[in-house]
Amino acid sequence: MDATLSNQYDISDATIEAVARDEKRTSEAICQGLEQGTIVVLGSADGPVKPLGIGAGLRTKVNANIGTSPELSSFQAELHKLEVALAAGADAVMDLSTGGDLDAIRRGLRAACPVSMGTVPIYQVIAALGDEQDVGDVTADDILAIVETHAADGIDFLTLHCGVTRQTVAALAQQPRICGIVSRGGAMLANWMQVTGLENPLYEQYDAVLDICKAHGSAISLGDGLRPGAVADASDAGQIAETVVLGELVLRARQAGVQAFVEGPGHMPLDQIKANVILQKRLCHGAPFYVLGPLTTDIAPGYDHITGAIGGALCAAAGADFLCYVTPAEHLGLPTDQDVWDGVIASRIAAHSADLVKGVPAARDWDDRMSRARADLDWTNMHHLAIDPGRVSTVRGEEATLDPEACSMCGRFCSMKVKLTDRQ
C-alpha cells in the first residue's frame, strides 16, 4: 500500500483497507476523511476488535447501550444483552454500567465483544463513592485516573463531557429549561463543579486527557452533557454554547493525534433536526456526529425506539453519522433482551432509510432486491433479505394461508398476481 496512506492516528494500512472494503470506498477516500477529521476509524485489522469507520460518506452506524444499574447489576444479563445486540446487527456497543464490580463487568464485556466498545468513565467515579462520601470528595485526579483505567482496558471510544464548563452551565440560565441537565454524566460533573467551585477537569486538563487517549489509542466521543431532555429544551443557549466549546476541543484532539467525534441530542422537534446537524458539522469542523435519538416527542414512553427512529432517520439523512439506539424501555427502566433487539432494529431501519438518500454506495441494492422478490412473490428471498428474517417467519407463520404464493392479507386479490402485459 502506498505510503501516502499513513496518518497521524497510527491507524494501520490494513485497517484502513478493511474499512474501505466494508464501505465500498477507496482506501484513499478513507484516508482523506481521517486527515480531515470527518471520518474516525475504530478497531484494528490486527487485533480482536473489528475495524469500524464512522463519518461522512460512510454507512450510518448504530450503537447499542448496555450495562448494569444499581438496581440490576448482573454481569451475565448484560453479557447476554451484548449477544442480542450483536445478533441484531449493532455496529458498536457501549457499556454504561453503574452497578456491581464495574472493572470486572467492563473487562468481561470487552473480552467478549468483537466490535468497538465505548464507556462513560465519569459514571465509575461517582459509583465508586462510599456511603459516607459525597461528590465533593472526588478529586480531579480521581477523574483522570478512571479515564486512564478505561483507556488502558482497550475501550475504543470514551464519552467525556469536556464541554460542561462553568461558562456553558451558566449559559443554561439564559433560557429556562423544563428538564434541566438530563445527561447523567453531565449532571454528575455539573454537580461536582457546583459543590467544589472548580472547573471541569476534563476541560481544564484536556491536554492530559488527550495524552491518555493518545497513549492507549482511544478515540474521544465528546459528550453532550447539556443536551436537551425535552422538546421544549432543544437548541437552547446551554446546548449550543457547549457545541461551540466541543468544536474547539475537536481541533485540539486532532492536533494531538487523537480521533474525536461529537455527541448530540436528545429530544428535538422535527423542524430543528436539520439545523442542528448543519450547526454541529459547522461548529465542530466536520467531526462525525453521534446522536441519541433524537426523540421527536416526549409523550411516548414505551415506544421511544419508534420516536428515536423518526428523529434518527431525519438526523442521519441530514448528515449524522452514528445513531445511538433508544429502546422501548427508555425513560422507564433498564432494557430487557427484547428491548435491546427492538432498539437495534429500529435504529438500523432509521440508519438505512437515511443511507438511501445520503449517497452511501450500494445502499439501494438491498431495497431493490427486496422489491424484486416481492414482484416475483419469491417468499424465500423476501425472507432472506428482510432486516429480521426471524420476525418475518413469526408474523407470516401466525396464520395459515390457503395460497402459498400469496399471504393472508390479500389472498387471490394480491396486486402482484394481477398480470398486465404493459406492467414492468
Add this chain to the structure above:
Amino acid sequence: MDATLSNQYDISDATIEAVARDEKRTSEAICQGLEQGTIVVLGSADGPVKPLGIGAGLRTKVNANIGTSPELSSFQAELHKLEVALAAGADAVMDLSTGGDLDAIRRGLRAACPVSMGTVPIYQVIAALGDEQDVGDVTADDILAIVETHAADGIDFLTLHCGVTRQTVAALAQQPRICGIVSRGGAMLANWMQVTGLENPLYEQYDAVLDICKAHGSAISLGDGLRPGAVADASDAGQIAETVVLGELVLRARQAGVQAFVEGPGHMPLDQIKANVILQKRLCHGAPFYVLGPLTTDIAPGYDHITGAIGGALCAAAGADFLCYVTPAEHLGLPTDQDVWDGVIASRIAAHSADLVKGVPAARDWDDRMSRARADLDWTNMHHLAIDPGRVSTVRGEEATLDPEACSMCGRFCSMKVKLTDRQ
C-alpha cells in the same frame, strides 16, 4: 350561529362547531377551510358518527385499516380489531374486507363504529365474481352500483381510484417499475381496463359518481392506484400523471358539492417526501392529503409500522393531513389485534411529532406536561400522560426497583435527582 357558516356540503353548524371545539379553532376557520376545500368534515353532530375534521391547520389524523381477506374472513375477528383500533386512538377506520359476506360485514362494522369509516368499493365488485367468471364479466354499471351500495350504507368516505385512466396507466411505461401497480384497487381496475379495452368508469362516469356521493353525503378519497410500492418506483411518471388527473377531479367534486381528499404513497425515500407533499397540495388545489406510510425503505417487513412512522412523521410535518397506519404485518399477512394496536400507536406518534411543528394549537402542551412530570419524578402523571399508559405499566412493572421515585435504568444516578441550585 351566523348564517355565513352555511356551506355547499350541507354540513350543519352544530357539526362545524363540534370540529372547531375539538381542534381549538374557530368555527369561521373551519368554514373557511371547507369553502376552500383544504378541510373536509366527516360525521355529524346530529348522527351516530362523531364529527371529524381533516385538513390544513388541524390535528393530523390517523386511520386504521381492518377487514377480512379471502383466507381469514371472520366478522367477529374484525369487529374486535375495530375495538382495538378505537381503544388505541384511531380517528377513522377503513373496512377493506375482501372475504365473507361483504355487505353484512360492512354493515355490522358500520353499526358498531362511532368514528368515520371508509371503504374501497371496487374490492367488492371483484370479490363478487363467481368461480366461472372473470374480470371481463364486470360491467361499468356493476361498479357504480357497488359504489352506490356503500354510500347508501352510510360510509363516510369512499376510496375511488378515479385517476387510473388509460392515459395514466400508459404513463407507467415511461419509467420501468420494479413492483408495477401495488394498489389492489388500482390493479383490479387496470386489469379490467386492459381486458375490456374500456376507460375506467370511475373516471368516465365521474359525474354519476359525484351524484351518488352527493345524494348520500359521502366524501371521496381519491385513490392513488398508481402509487409506488418500492422506493425505486417513487415519484415516477405514472404516479405524477395520476396526481395531475386527481387535481382535476378535486375541482369537479367541489363544484358538485362533494368533499374530496387525495391519497398518496406508499414507498418513498426520505428525500422525496417533502417534494411529494408540495406537489400534491399544488396539483390538487390544497385538498387534504391522506398518505399510506410512506415507507422509507423496503427492507423491514415485520417492522413496517416503524418504517411508516418515519415517513409519516416527515410527510405530516410537510403538510400531509391524514395518516393511514401501516402495521407490523404489512407485506406479510392480515394484521392481528396486536398489530392493529401497534400500527395505530406508531402512526399517532408520527402524527403528534408532526403536529408539534405544523402549528397545531396546543399540541406542545402534552409534551411539556410530560416533561414537567419527568423533571418532578412524578410517575403518576408520567403514566397518565403517556400515549399508552398500559404499556408504561408493563415495561416499568417488569422489574422491581429499589427506589420508587426512580427507575431501574439509573437508580440513584438519575439525572433528575442531582439537584443544582442554578437548575431551572
